Structures are given as structure tokens and as C-alpha cells.
Amino acid sequence: MNHTFKLMMLLAALFSFASCSKDNDNTPTQAEKIRIAEKTTATGTSVTLWADKSDLRVAWNKLYVSLKNAKGSAISNAKVSYAPVMDMMTMKHAAPVEQPVYTAEKELYEGAVVFSMPSGQMGAWTLTVTVDGEPVVFALDIKAAPSNTKTTATVTGSDGFYYTVSLVQPLTPKMGMNDLEVLVNTRQDMMTFPPVEDLVIELIPEMPSMGHGSPNNVNPVHTGKGHYRGKVNFTMTGDWRLHFKLKRGNTVIMEDAALDLLF
Missing domain, CATH: 2.60.40 (Immunoglobulin-like)
Structure with a gap:
């Protein structure tokens, strides 16, 4: 009986540890969001770009950012901004943008960009994410809207x-x-x-x-x-x-x- 009791207590402890480890995994909404890319600022802040879908389209797109310092701790009080630019070789233009705001529930900085044209022969999109004055630049592949769809x-x-x-x-x-x-x-x-x-x-x-x-x-x-x-x-x-x-x-x-x- 004593041996059985000890075995049950050991299994309970292992289960509790596994549950706590899962609960404390604060990588934001990995089950719901798609990780697009990750860059690091000059001072070591890790900037991860997330989206609702793997394909960004000619449309209104929600874009999210999560931040971690050099020690791996999440940052929730930074000043973050988006700057989308389409480089068409002979000219550049931006797009309508909604600047990100930190959402504690999602543990993400949440904003949006309206991409007006697809990436391709006409030009290439980048998104500059500036964190407390430090920029990182993400190259984005923007796809055309699905057939018979214009949003x-x-x-x-x-x-x-x-x-x-x-x-x-x-x-x-x-x-x-x-x-x-x-x-x-x-x-x-x-x-x-x-x-x-x-x-x-x-x-x-x-x-x-x-x-x-x-x-x-x-x-x-x-x-x-x-x-x-x-x-x-x-x-x-x-x-x-x-x-x-x-x-x-x-x-x-x-x-x-x-x-x-x-x-």
C-alpha cells in the first residue's frame, strides 16, 4: 500500500509540473496566430511578427508584435509603431496603417495594415517595426486577393x-x-x-x-x-x-x- 501511495504521489507531481509548465508558456497565442518572422534590435530586443493567417493579402490585415528583452522576458510597455512601404523602384508609397497597441489579454501589440497591391514585378513590401526608437525591417510577401474577391x-x-x-x-x-x-x-x-x-x-x-x-x-x-x-x-x-x-x-x-x- 505504501509503495502504491508513493507511486500515485509521484505521478500527481509529474502531472502538476507538466500542467504548470504548459500554463507558464507565455509565447503569445501560438495556437491561434501565425509566426511571420523574427528580428532583433541593435540593443538585443527580440521582435516577433505575427498574423491571423499565413498569407498576407491585398486587404486589411491584422498584424501583431511580441517583444522580449535580451534575458528572454516579455516586454509590455514599449512604444511600438508600424511603417509599411511599397518600393516600386522609381517611386515608393505607404499604406493605411493602424498603429499597434498592447493588449494584455493576448500579450501582443495589435495593429493593422491595408496592403493596396500585391508583391511581385511591380514592387516589394517592407514593414518597419520601431520599438522605443529602434527599427527592424521585415520583408513581406503580399498576395493578391482571391478570385472574385475585393475587400x-x-x-x-x-x-x-x-x-x-x-x-x-x-x-x-x-x-x-x-x-x-x-x-x-x-x-x-x-x-x-x-x-x-x-x-x-x-x-x-x-x-x-x-x-x-x-x-x-x-x-x-x-x-x-x-x-x-x-x-x-x-x-x-x-x-x-x-x-x-x-x-x-x-x-x-x-x-x-x-x-x-x-x-
């Missing part, structure tokens, strides 16, 4: 400014009512794309292949930092086009900024 569009407004409308959600649309969120930015210059916060947006969904729309949609309204939220009703699966009319007060800035989904 970001740049249009010229009647006021002469360029506007980028990007779908934030639904990223995985379903039949029925879906939460809808779009981000709207304007082009101040080739490197600066501030959010637009003063628009009135009207939504008209259309299923081009079937020639019909859908009822009970809710026009997106501004909720902060260029994000507009509403509801869209997909009455069946297939190809859907979201028509957005952009207005400033009663003045129509853009009659139709269209995004395409296929599911």
Missing part, C-alpha cells in the same frame, strides 16, 4: 481626394445577418493615409449573378478612428457586391465604392 478599394472623390474603403468584418461571411465594419482612409500624400471620421455611408448589397439585393441592412456609422459599423444581410451564399455611397453631410463624395465577396 479594399481606392476611389477618387468628387472633392478630388483619394479614399480607401477596406472591409474589416465580416472576414468569414455567413448566410444571414452579419456584423459589418469598414475602415475609411484618405491619402494626404504618398506616405500618409489618415482615417476619415466625418462621413455618412449608405450601404446597398447586391448579388450580381442573381440580380437581387437583401432587406434589413443597417448603414454603417462612425465608431472611432475611421471605423464604421453596421449590419449586412446575406440571404444566400454566392457572390455579393457591397455598394457604399460616401457622403459628407448632404454632399455625395463617392457614388459607389464597391467591394466584392464570394462565399
Whole structure:
């Protein structure tokens, strides 16, 4: 009996150690996020870039950063910024970017970038992540949007400014009512794309292949930092086009900024 009791206690201790080791593994959200790359700053800070999917697309993409100091301890109080640049040889341009903010629940600095074109013969994307004044540069392979899908569009407004409308959600649309969120930015210059916060947006969904729309949609309204939220009703699966009319007060800035989904 004594031998059996000791064996049971040993197994319990081993199980407890294994559980604690798993619980204390603070490598952030490895089960949920995809590790894109890792670089080290001049002073030894490890910068790891994460994403929700292995492929970054011409779309609004969430991008995350985790930081560790030279001793391997996580850093949660750094000043972090993103700077995406497309180098087209004869010219360079940036993209709409949402600067990262630390999220304690995820143990990640969370931001987003709207990549407007794919990597390839036209040029190459880089993302400079600056941590407390120290930059590291990641080369990124941005893929084209899937066939019959367009979740970001740049249009010229009647006021002469360029506007980028990007779908934030639904990223995985379903039949029925879906939460809808779009981000709207304007082009101040080739490197600066501030959010637009003063628009009135009207939504008209259309299923081009079937020639019909859908009822009970809710026009997106501004909720902060260029994000507009509403509801869209997909009455069946297939190809859907979201028509957005952009207005400033009663003045129509853009009659139709269209995004395409296929599911």
C-alpha cells in the first residue's frame, strides 16, 4: 500500500509540473496566430511578427508584435509603431496603417495594415517595426486577393481626394445577418493615409449573378478612428457586391465604392 501511495504521489507531481509548465508558456497565442518572422534590435530586443493567417493579402490585415528583452522576458510597455512601404523602384508609397497597441489579454501589440497591391514585378513590401526608437525591417510577401474577391478599394472623390474603403468584418461571411465594419482612409500624400471620421455611408448589397439585393441592412456609422459599423444581410451564399455611397453631410463624395465577396 505504501509503495502504491508513493507511486500515485509521484505521478500527481509529474502531472502538476507538466500542467504548470504548459500554463507558464507565455509565447503569445501560438495556437491561434501565425509566426511571420523574427528580428532583433541593435540593443538585443527580440521582435516577433505575427498574423491571423499565413498569407498576407491585398486587404486589411491584422498584424501583431511580441517583444522580449535580451534575458528572454516579455516586454509590455514599449512604444511600438508600424511603417509599411511599397518600393516600386522609381517611386515608393505607404499604406493605411493602424498603429499597434498592447493588449494584455493576448500579450501582443495589435495593429493593422491595408496592403493596396500585391508583391511581385511591380514592387516589394517592407514593414518597419520601431520599438522605443529602434527599427527592424521585415520583408513581406503580399498576395493578391482571391478570385472574385475585393475587400479594399481606392476611389477618387468628387472633392478630388483619394479614399480607401477596406472591409474589416465580416472576414468569414455567413448566410444571414452579419456584423459589418469598414475602415475609411484618405491619402494626404504618398506616405500618409489618415482615417476619415466625418462621413455618412449608405450601404446597398447586391448579388450580381442573381440580380437581387437583401432587406434589413443597417448603414454603417462612425465608431472611432475611421471605423464604421453596421449590419449586412446575406440571404444566400454566392457572390455579393457591397455598394457604399460616401457622403459628407448632404454632399455625395463617392457614388459607389464597391467591394466584392464570394462565399
